[in-house]
Amino acid sequence: xxxxxxxxxxxxxxxxxxxxxxxxxxxxxxxxxxxxxxxxxxxxxxxxxxxxxxxxxxxxxxxxxxxxxxxxxxxxxxxxxxxxxxxxxxxxxxxxxxxxxxxxxxxxxxxxxxxxxxxxxxxxxxxxxxxxxxxxxxxxxxxxxxxxxxxxxxxxxxxxxxxxxxxxxxxxxxxxxxxxxxxxxxxxxxxxxxxxxxxxxxxxxxxxxxxxxxxxxxxxxxxxxxxxxxxxxxxxxxxxxxxx
Amino acid sequence: xxxxxxxxxxxxxxxxxxxxxxxxxxxxxxxxxxxxxxxxxxxxxxxxxxxxxxxxxxxxxxxxxxxxxxxxxxxxxxxxxxxxxxxxxxxxxxxxxxxxxxxxxxxxxxxxxxxxxxxxxxxxxxxxxxxxxxxxxxxxxxxxxxxxxxxxxxxxxxxxxxxxxxxxxxxxxxxxxxxxxxxxxxxxxxxxxxxxxxxxxxxxxxxxxxxxxxxxxxxxxxxxxxxxxxxxxxxxxxxxxxxxxxxxxxxxxxxxxxxxxxxxxxxxxxxxxxxxxxxxxxxxxxxxxxxxxxxxxxxxxxxxxxxxxxxxxxxxxxxxxxxxxxxxxxxxxxxxxxxxxxxxxxxxxxxxxxxxxxxxxxxxxxxxxxxxxxxxxxxxxxxxxxxxxxxxxxxxxxxxxxxxxxxxxxxxxxxxxxxxxxxxxxxxxxxxxxxxxxx
Numbered sequence: 001x002x003x004x005x006x007x008x009x010x011x012x013x014x015x016x017x018x019x020x021x022x023x024x025x026x027x028x029x030x031x032x033x034x035x036x037x038x039x040x041x042x043x044x045x046x047x048x049x050x051x052x053x054x055x056x057x058x059x060x061x062x063x064x065x066x067x068x069x070x071x072x073x074x075x076x077x078x079x080x081x082x083x084x085x086x087x088x089x090x091x092x093x094x095x096x097x098x099x100x101x102x103x104x105x106x107x108x109x110x111x112x113x114x115x116x117x118x119x120x121x122x123x124x125x126x127x128x129x130x131x132x133x134x135x136x137x138x139x140x141x142x143x144x145x146x147x148x149x150x151x152x153x154x155x156x157x158x159x160x161x162x163x164x165x166x167x168x169x170x171x172x173x174x175x176x177x178x179x180x181x182x183x184x185x186x187x188x189x190x191x192x193x194x195x196x197x198x199x200x201x202x203x204x205x206x207x208x209x210x211x212x213x214x215x216x217x218x219x220x221x222x223x224x225x226x227x228x229x230x231x232x233x234x235x236x237x238x239x240x241x242x243x244x
Numbered sequence: 245x246x247x248x249x250x251x252x253x254x255x256x257x258x259x260x261x262x263x264x265x266x267x268x269x270x271x272x273x274x275x276x277x278x279x280x281x282x283x284x285x286x287x288x289x290x291x292x293x294x295x296x297x298x299x300x301x302x303x304x305x306x307x308x309x310x311x312x313x314x315x316x317x318x319x320x321x322x323x324x325x326x327x328x329x330x331x332x333x334x335x336x337x338x339x340x341x342x343x344x345x346x347x348x349x350x351x352x353x354x355x356x357x358x359x360x361x362x363x364x365x366x367x368x369x370x371x372x373x374x375x376x377x378x379x380x381x382x383x384x385x386x387x388x389x390x391x392x393x394x395x396x397x398x399x400x401x402x403x404x405x406x407x408x409x410x411x412x413x414x415x416x417x418x419x420x421x422x423x424x425x426x427x428x429x430x431x432x433x434x435x436x437x438x439x440x441x442x443x444x445x446x447x448x449x450x451x452x453x454x455x456x457x458x459x460x461x462x463x464x465x466x467x468x469x470x471x472x473x474x475x476x477x478x479x480x481x482x483x484x485x486x487x488x489x490x491x492x493x494x495x496x497x498x499x500x501x502x503x504x505x506x507x508x509x510x511x512x513x514x515x516x517x518x519x520x521x522x523x524x525x526x527x528x529x530x531x532x533x534x535x536x537x538x539x540x541x542x543x544x545x546x547x548x549x550x551x552x553x554x555x556x557x558x559x560x561x562x563x564x565x566x567x568x569x570x571x572x573x574x575x576x577x578x579x580x581x582x583x584x585x586x587x588x589x590x591x592x593x594x595x596x597x598x599x600x601x602x603x604x605x606x607x608x609x610x611x612x613x614x615x616x617x618x619x620x621x622x623x624x625x626x627x628x629x630x631x632x633x634x635x636x637x638x639x640x641x642x643x644x645x646x647x648x649x650x651x652x653x654x655x656x657x658x659x660x661x662x663x664x665x666x667x668x669x670x671x672x673x674x675x676x677x678x679x680x681x682x683x
Contacts, residue, residue: 003269006276006304019301021273023266056304208273214280214300218273219540223357227542228335 001026001189002047002078002158007056009039009046016042018213019056024158029180029190031221033197033234034210040193041083043210044160047191048080049073060158075103079156083163083193085147089136093127096135096146100153113153120149123182141172148179158189165196177203197234201225209234262567267510272306274539275514279303279312282545285330288323289547309514309537309548310525316550320490321348329353329543336543342489350490353543359398361540362495365509366399369498372507372566373460373483375429377404380455382425384418384432385463387411392463395495396431405429415443422454429458430480434466435586438617441477456480460498462487464583465575484573488551491536497571502563505570512540515571516548517557520578528559533578534571552578580677584612584619589654591676594623597649603627603642607668613680621658623650626665 002024009017017039024030034040045051047058049070058066065073088096097120101113121128124145130138135146144164151159161180165173173196181203184190194200201207201221209217209230217227224230262270279300282289292313293299302308320328329336336353354362375381381400385393393411400407408425410418419440422430437459444451459480471482486506487496496513497506508515517532518525526532534551554576557569581590591610598604605626612621625646627639639662646660
């Protein structure tokens with residue numbers, strides 16, 4: 001579905017990604033783990049088109065999307081749930097959701113979009129309850145759900161999730177990971193960036209480990225979970241199992 | 245139908261018939277990760293890349309692999325014991341050693357994941373040969389230092405077959421075991437198969453009392469004539485598996501049920517064929533030295549390892565549906581390594597032995613032939629003048645001594661013929677080794 005060959009991304013002269021290659025197949029959950037500053041967010045932003053200064057090739061469903069604009073990439077079927085949610089906190093929950101479908105209003109009938117909204121409400125009943133509230137007034141977990149729901153309003157084939165568990169209580173983290181698994185079952189392909197490597201690997205099919213802009217390891221989840229180096233570096237010695 | 249189903253399942257459908265684009269994507273990802281890792285963790289690779297001014301980022305496509313320097317057996321010997329390891333020793337769960345060929349040892353480490361990959365490819369080899377959970381698999385390979393036996397053991401257990409670990413048994417005992425336990429699959433070296441045939445004839449064991457169906461051979465090159473002979477006499481289908489012991493585990497490639505070339509497990513290894521003299525990469529179809537790069541190994545990754553084996557690659561699609569590239573069965577080497585009755589050695593080792601024996605000159609010829617099912621080695625050795633005209637007894641003593649030392653050091657039985665000094669060297673550039681088996 002997604003094929004990245006030798007992606008290099010730049011912030012000015014600074015090369016943040018130094019030739020990353022990876023692929024994601026339809027229906028998979030693929031996780032990207034790495035330390036702070038390794039280039040995880042840069043990679044997601046590069047796929048989503050937020051970072052335009054890049055070399056290499058990103059193709060999605062056979063189409064070259066390397067130099068497409070972010071809005072075009074959303075149309076192609078990739079939605080990003082950014083780090084720290086990035087909600088429009090002063091707008092209502094409902095407005096946030098509709099903004100997620102912004103590009104669809106020109107092309108599609110309103111009833112289709114509102115039909116999807118209903119399905120999303122079924123999936124996130126708490127969001128339905130809160131739909132008239134100001135987004136900023138939601139709890140952290142609810143905000144994360146809203147961010148995911150907003151991304152789903154664009155009807156993505158591939159969902160990019162940047163640190164969805166960040167700043168959330170363990171119980172809520174568990175809930176968010178459950179949601180990600182449910183999304184997979186519904187046929188959404190997921191590329192997940194996580195600090196919470198252990199929990200992420202447990203729900204993922206495969207994973208990549210990135211270090212200073214380079215992939216140093218890749219493999220299926222069990223392999224990565226069994227790798228001592230990853231255990232030491234990213235899972236922490238005697239790590240707490242948040243997700244069981 | 246049942247067999248086919250199980251076979252697909254075990255061969256791992258994810259890797260059975262990938263399209264070329266997907267294979268190349270997986271290879272590029274594996275290669276880049278491996279190069280990044282070895283550059284970070286193995287001083288040898290860092291130095292050798294730095295020396296020619298290459299950084300890991302330069303490897304932005306599979307074709308750039310050819311920029312990287314080669315490694316070979318000497319590299320491994322020089323970095324003995326742990327110089328080539330890419331992980332700390334505490335992450336290594338197994339050490340295997342290969343040392344039989346030239347005496348200098350090489351140590352190969354495996355992490356837990358390496359063992360798992362090894363098991364997976366071993367299962368692929370077996371499943372490709374038609375082994376299922378209904379089979380009784382007798383493994384007549386060494387389980388010790390050289391990990392040939394163990395890899396297959398794990399693979400066969402993964403498949404669910406009944407496994408008989410049977411290393412270090414003589415051919416007769418193996419046959420009785422096979423008869424009593426109703427063995428259906430036998431794993432051994434080709435030369436051991438010949439020993440089995442000889443033992444069968446000697447001990448009058450009726451082939452009808454055995455249930456053998458499949459033979460999986462590894463460890464030595466062998467000819468199609470030999471295959472035909474073994475298949476006829478043991479009433480089995482012979483499938484070949486290939487892999488040098490330095491590339492962790494001898495499971496780089498194996499034949500499928502179509503038996504027209506060995507499929508290389510391209511999700512684990514990247515093969516190249518190079519000109520043995522110039523090191524230039526040759527196009528598919530041309531014969532050259534097989535060079536392998538591992539892309540999943542954690543403990544002992546190898547970049548562009550020169551195997552010394554001559555073969556060619558076949559990129560056309562196999563009738564079996566597996567999309568992995570095929571290599572021709574290896575029958576020749578780039579160096580002069582010889583394999584006799586399953587034991588490998590270099591002619592130079594014979595020379596070294598001769599220089600240490602008083603009365604013998606380091607001028608010699610090797611004539612290797614096959615008598616029945618055994619390889620026989622004749623060694624013609626020049627003796628120094630003073631001894632040759634001396635009494636008969638001394639000469640016989642010398643002959644026996646040379647035979648004994650060669651057996652002691654190399655583990656091969658030879659027949660030594662003593663010849664007059666200069667009688668070999670004066671005959672001009674005669675070949676040191678005459679291998680009559682290859683005809």
